[in-house]
Amino acid sequence: MRAISLLEPEKFSHVDVQAPASPGPGMALVKTHRMGICGTDLGGYLGKFPFFGYPRIIGHELGVEVLEIGEGVGNVSVGDRCSIEPYLNCGSCYACRRxxxxxxxTNQTLGVMCDGGLCERFVIRADKLHASRTLRYEQLALVETLAIGCHAVDRGDNGEGDHVMVIGAGPIGLSAIEFARLSGAQVTVVDMVESRLEFCRQTYGIENLIRFQSPEQVSEEVQRITGGDRYAVVIDATGNPHSMTGAMHHVAQTGTLVYVGITNQNLTFEHATMHKPEMTIKASRNALPTDFARIIRLIEEGTIDTEPWITHRVSFDNMIAEFDSYTRPETGVIKAVVDVSGEQQ
Known part of the structure; x- marks a missing residue:
């Protein structure tokens, strides 16, 4: 069976792997149709993502078709189109019990800690499948990205009308922008790449856009936009330790800083920076099952339009040759999607 494996940083290879057996109780055999490439995949490729193991078949943003179900499966049927919730939790640890x-x-994320969906078929726990009768595989492959931003905004817990800053307008930042906008927040976006800021203007009508040039320049813009209040919630989606530390200076008194980007480097700051405003600092990891159901409904209703996100499409056979280009902002990539099956949506 065909698959693509990331053997080590910056080295993909086409590989043959054993075809999966029929699914056991509670499991489902699925066929991968579309796979979204996200920041985690890019970080794994560059050797910068802390939870990544090699060699690895990547792929956790997936639109799949159910081919066969095991005994006791009732939430999906053969032929269903599904998004995958790729976080394989144990169900019994302290966090799961809560x-x-x-x-x-002991979470194992598909395509990161264990092999993922950049292959023809694989077996997955059926409870991790979220079906839709109307969405295309391409849309289903973007649900997980949106879920990350949805969860990050929920962690920030802003009120309607609050000033919310999102730093980093890559796919994860865009997903946070989507849900901050839906919450009724006044959204400000910060990025170093003008084309990404322009995307936010054209797609979402956001006018509070800051192109990062220096910390002092950003601080001046923050004062102007918020009237000196700064931000009730700041969401840093960069994974850049300098940005993540600097983000603290934009949080309002009693405000919240949410780190949804990940770094394997130390963050260093003066305690007074967070103590003086009585700041709350939160991490945001993965997403919850309810996020997936909500997002599928919002796309089905037309509240969320995924079409502007997909700037690059690539075939399974050509992915290795094209992948490195997706690490470079000058290529204009927002979201690249791999056509794994070569079949129509």
Missing amino acids: GATNCCQ
């Missing part, structure tokens, strides 16, 4: 399945102590 309903925080996204923070399972």
Whole structure:
């Protein structure tokens, strides 16, 4: 069976792997149709993502078709089109018992800690499948990205009308922007790449856009936009330690800073920076099952339009040759999607 494996940083290879057996109880055999390439995949490719293991068949943003179901499966049927919730939680640890399945102590994320969906077929727990009768595989492949931003905004817990800053307008930042906008927040976006800021203007009508040039320049813009209040919630989606530390200076008194980007480097700051405003600092990891159901409904209703996000499409056979270009902002990539099956949506 065909698959693509990331053997080590910056080295993909086409590989043959054993075809999966029929699914056992509670499991489903699925066929991968579309796979979204996200920041985690790019970080794994560059050797910068802390949870990545090699060699690895990547792929956790997936639009799949159910081919066969095991005994006791009732939430999906053969032929269903599904998005995959790729966080394989244990169900029994402290976090799982509290309903925080996204923070399972022994979580295995598809395509990161264990092999993912950049292959023809694989077996997955059926409870991780979220079906839609109307969405295309391409749309279903973007649900997981949106879920990350949805969860990050929920972690920030802003009120309607609050000033919310999102730093980093890559796919994860865009997903946070989507849900901050839906919450009724006054959204400001910060990025170093003008084309990404222009995307936010054209797609979402956001006018508070800051192209990062220096910390002092950003601080001046923050003062102007918020009237000196700064931001009730700041969401940093960069994974850049300098940005993540600097983000603290934009949080309002009693405000919240949410780190949804990940770095394997140390963050260093003066304690007074967070103590003086009585700042709350939160991490945001993965997403919850309810996020997936909500997002599928919002796309089905037309509240969320995924079409502007997909700037690059590539075939399974050509992915290795094209992948490196997706690491460079000058290529204009927002979201690249791999056509794994070569079949129509």
